[in-house]
Amino acid sequence: MRIVALAVAAALAGVAVPALAQDNAPAPAPAPAPVRIEEWPTARVAAMGQAIFEQDRAASVATDAFVAHFNRQPPADLTGWVVTPERNAQRVRFLRADGEGVKSGWDVVVRNGVAGSVEEAATPLSEAEQAQFRARNTAATNVGRLRCSSPMNAVVLDDPQSDGWLVWLLTSTTDANIVPVGGHYRFHISADGGTVVRRDILSNTCLDMPRPQRSAQGQPVGMVVSQIVSDGPVETHVFLSLQNRLTIFVLAGEKVFQVNGARIREVRR
Template identity: 45%
Template sequence: MRLPLVSLFAALSLGLASAVQAAPDTPTPQVEAWPLQQTGAIGASIFFQDRAAWRATDVLLAHLGGATDHGLIGWIVVEQGDAQLVRFVRGDPAAPRPGYDILVDKTGRPGPAVKSKDVVLPDDQIARYLARATALANIGALRCTASFNPVVLDDPDGDGWLVWLLAATNDVDVVPMGGHYRFHLTADGRTVEKREQLSSGCLNMDRRKAGQSGQPAALFTTVLVASQPLEVHVFLSLLNRLPIYVGAGDKIWSVEGAAIREIDASKER
């Protein structure tokens, strides 16, 4: 598991008040859930973007000799076919400019860090950056971790953005099962339309215990905010390379990467 990325750019959480608007005060108790196949695909997209960001960050730190460039204020990830372009940006948080670009291929292998040849970011990339900044500026009451890793995707149900703030950890053996957020934002990235708390509380699980007692290596959790597994369970399964069994409603589900299936208890005996 990777270290939290936000801590590398302390300026990311500063100077954003003028760029964003306040979010609603209370998270939605029951969260939106997509059909299982779509949930799996969205969870996989979150994983691929998150993986690209932290691997590109490793490359950038090596390029900079291990020291952060204090002109950098964060990053965005832009899909380019099967690859993902990680763009580290600099300047004013309200009007970010290109800094360094790193292309990460579909296997997760990053290329070299190169200084961007662009002078300005396209409008949609500025909006993408502002969407993640807006979410970070409007974090909810549930604080299970000191750091969050943001992921930004197009909203499949509208013209705005979805931003996930994923609870991060410095411990490679800890799986933060709780404390994740999902935000729905406007197309300009400046306004939160809905903030969803994807768990009812904090839950850190020890992945070293997943294979004890002679049982198949897996983790088990319950969900109270939805009647099925969510995209964060897909993300965590892919990140930790472990199946996750999810109790939701009166059913048990198996999440193995992007594949989600309901378990028929009568056939599992």
């Protein structure tokens, strides 16, 4: 359980060690309880984790294609992007600053994780695309106390349970041997993209975990993490499992769950 020990050590990093207490010293104040998040059924967790992975991958490969298209010198008025599902593909639309607003600039269609060519956008931004971009910015300005990387990656999806948006701000890393488990946010944003309806921090701490490496004994079984803000895995566990092609075992309460891509099952109480 070395990985669990590393997780605990990381969670305690930066905590000052108090001096030896005197006999009459007051007892230390108890640590605040972790804030519980809005919990979802397993099927929704799996579906949203899969959708996060697909949009994040689409944005990543489209950005690579976009940067290459402009010889690593993107246009000065580039200001972000939105991603729209289209049948079996996703259209990544890169946006240009337009006074106080934005307008469509270039499109890259991504199919099965492969980016197509960079094309001038043929249509203006729809109201939904403008609201999607606004929702992303609204989330970014309401991150709050726990920000574990800069920059953070953003994913914006239609909320299937309302007329609003779901926005995730995801901790990022440039180290292929690190899995950023902690510090991810989930936002419920209003339909117009301008109001935070609810904000959940999907972990209690920042936590970068070393990716398990193949050894002389063979391929590692997976990674073990603990979860104290919910009673089971959350969608970012699914996302990280898919992104890293790695099984993640989640200890939540007195249960152990196996997250293998979008497949979640309880393996032990």
